[in-house]
Amino acid sequence: MTKSKSLIVYILTFGVFGIINTEMGVIGILPRIAEQFGISASQAGLLVSLFALAVAIAGPVLPLLFSGMNRKTAMLLVIGLFVVTNVVSVYAPNFAVLLIARIVPAFLHPVYFSVAFVAAANTVSKEQVTRVTAKVFMGVTAGMVIGTPITSFIADTVSLEAALWFFAVVNAVTFAAILLFVPSMPVREKLTYGEQLGVLKKPLVWLSIATVIAINSAMYAAYSFFAEYLDAVTHMSGKQISLMLVLFGLTGIAGNLAAGKSLHRRAIPTALVYPFAFGAVYALVFALGDFTVPMMILIAVWGVLFTLGLNISQYWITSAASEAPDFANGLFVAFANLGITVGTSIGGAFMAGMGARYVVIAGISFLALGLVLIAARAALYGPRKRQAGRRSAA
Incomplete structure (x- = not known):
């Protein structure tokens, strides 16, 4: 049982890595994106700033709306959307499509974080919550700092499309892991809005x-x-x-x-x-x-x-x-x-x-x-x- 709960926490952490990697990893390839679509550096920067703005807008609202949903189902919906939009990003015919493919999943970014922290906390006693939360935060650190140089390396050594595929693959692995190894997590005590x-x-x-x-x-x-x-x-x-x-x-x-x-x-x-x-x-x-x-x-x-x-x-x-x-x-x-x-x-x-x-x-x-x-x-x-x-x- 302990090993099973530890596996769940690691899967949740990897999911956080995938989302943060999608958000922040693009920073290292913005010059290539600007060149690819013939836009300025400031326009390419919208891929980062508008993503963050969407997260800030959705943060107080969407986790509230999803709070009564089975937590496994909610995580699969969020990660599934990230997989689909990341694939769209690979084949985006113009910058407008790429920008939309970035902004749409950003609105559900807070939902995954909210559900993941609560789900992780539910695997341990109340006294251990801060420790398990810290483990989930490892995904934030890895996504922000390690994901960015990895993405840049892939773009430099293979191609921009390969770097965008990296985002999709990481999230696809998370989706499969949640589907196969995370049990159903119904909300037992649903609070009203x-x-x-x-x-x-x-x-x-x-x-x-x-x-x-x-x-x-x-x-x-x-x-x-x-x-x-x-x-x-x-x-x-x-x-x-x-x-x-x-x-x-x-x-x-x-x-x-x-x-x-x-x-x-x-x-x-x-x-x-x-x-x-x-x-x-x-x-x-x-x-x-x-x-x-x-x-x-x-x-x-x-x-x-x-x-x-x-x-x-x-x-x-x-x-x-x-x-x-x-x-x-x-x-x-x-x-x-x-x-x-x-x-x-x-x-x-x-x-x-x-x-x-x-x-x-x-x-x-x-x-x-x-x-x-x-x-x-x-x-x-x-x-x-x-x-x-x-x-x-x-």
Whole structure:
């Protein structure tokens, strides 16, 4: 039984990898897409920005609508749509068709994430939820950091079409695995839409949403310009930058494992320390960005803290709205993507106005805001406050 549940978690994780790989892997092949369809680089960038926008729009809505569906059925529908649209992308006759094939599945992206987190949590006891969630987050890290160089390598060594086929094949493998090895997962306690939307009446939920936006903005203000920073400031070659992306991803996976243990044991202290630790790394990146060896060490630590931030963000919202887990995970996906948009925009403004080195200053600014919000939640809704509230109610 334990082995069977572990297999389910790994399948869910691979599904997350497939979806994130579809979303982020295209970044490495945008120049080839622009050349293939005779469009500008900014037009090709719509494949990324509109995908993220669709995720942010759908996040609070579609997981709510799918919350009563058998979770296996929901996952098969989402992954099946990704397979079909990825195949359409391979044979797209023009950029408009390619763009539509990207945007349509993006709306169901939050549904898979929401269902996968809840399904994974249901395989373990309540005390182990943060650890199993961290394992599912490994798919996010692998999709963001490892999927991108793999896709670029396939495009460079074989063809653009082969790289697009890579997206389809990964999702097809996930579909087959879910179909064959994941049991039926009916929703036993279906909440009404009103009950789920009711969590939005809680100030704690809105405080947590603001924190997620701040933390993800802090992360992506610098990470979105990772390659530009290493090129302009550290003066690394293209191959070196690719290796740094892989290093970042590998340490990020280690960060997922550490996050599960840390959040399980000391969630509030972990969240409070996080902005200080990440801020220190950003400060060192700013000061030592010209030196290759120190930057390699800092990138390794950066990868750990990056995925820790993702785990904290997911925990922060789902623990605030634990009575509606599907909806809570949809909120996480939506507002994390909003944070990506905000952070990337502000980081880009800092880079355009002051230079690549200063994107980390944008990150530090958002971390300061995140610290204030985390401290506010700890003060207003910490364990002692809840215990006092229970005693007074009794």
